[in-house]
Amino acid sequence: MKLIEAADYEDLSRRAAEFVVAQLRAKPASLLVFPTGRTPLGLFKALVDAGHCGRVDFGAAEFVTLDEYAGIAAGDRRRLLLWLKRELLDPLRIPNDAVHAFDPTAEPHAEADRIEALIARRGGIDLAIVGLGPNGHIGMNEPGSAFDSRTRRVELAPATIRSNAAYWGTEADVPRAGLTLGLGTLGEAGALVLVASGAKKAGILAEALNNPISEDLPATALRLHPDGIVVADRTAMAQAARRPN
Numbered sequence: 001m002k003l004i005e006a007a008d009y010e011d012l013s014r015r016a017a018e019f020v021v022a023q024l025r026a027k028p029a030s031l032l033v034f035p036t037g038r039t040p041l042g043l044f045k046a047l048v049d050a051g052h053c054g055r056v057d058f059g060a061a062e063f064v065t066l067d068e069y070a071g072i073a074a075g076d077r078r079r080l081l082l083w084l085k086r087e088l089l090d091p092l093r094i095p096n097d098a099v100h101a102f103d104p105t106a107e108p109h110a111e112a113d114r115i116e117a118l119i120a121r122r123g124g125i126d127l128a129i130v131g132l133g134p135n136g137h138i139g140m141n142e143p144g145s146a147f148d149s150r151t152r153r154v155e156l157a158p159a160t161i162r163s164n165a166a167y168w169g170t171e172a173d174v175p176r177a178g179l180t181l182g183l184g185t186l187g188e189a190g191a192l193v194l195v196a197s198g199a200k201k202a203g204i205l206a207e208a209l210n211n212p213i214s215e216d217l218p219a220t221a222l223r224l225h226p227d228g229i230v231v232a233d234r235t236a237m238a239q240a241a242r243r244p245n
């Protein structure tokens, strides 16, 4: 695993964007995965700017959503696809047929199989960028998720419901279940990049980097990936030098 320490949030966003730019230059028809949440907003802005000034061409790229709440309506304001569209896909004028999104209204097993088959048909994910949950989750792979888990329906952990409440209002507004690419699915991506920013992530990032690799801490899966990369800003890295007991 490679660890990149960025000076600050802007630097982190720029460096994460460079992975996407390099990937698309090497293979324009890449299959890409992006997270939602607050951390990637600067990355999205950097990519939109790069797309608008012609530094990178998204014209042949395709996208698979990392995760989605389950059991909500297709047009629900909380739909994570809408977040991704608003912040990244629409500003880049990515057509809908290049975006493979979980349907939150579909039967979950069939929907998970559909997404897995779609990824397989395209020869796999080329680059997946993921965020870091307050409990070490990646996507909606909560603690206890098997490292070889596939795309599936999951129950959200209480820590995730608490932190996602900040997006939607209150904890009661957060759906209790979701659909997520599995850790095994993400582990097969050509490159897997985790972005982490800010003091709130310092403790869990230190654990992800230093604790024993364990399914109790899904983000430790990055250390098993042959091209696993962590991009974190200095504030998030503040506790990472401390070794575990």
Ligand code: PGA
Binding pocket: 036, 037, 038, 039, 040, 131, 132, 133, 134, 137, 138, 139, 163
């Ligand atoms: P955040 O979300 O970027 O808003 O911190 C990360 C996550 O919970 O996966």
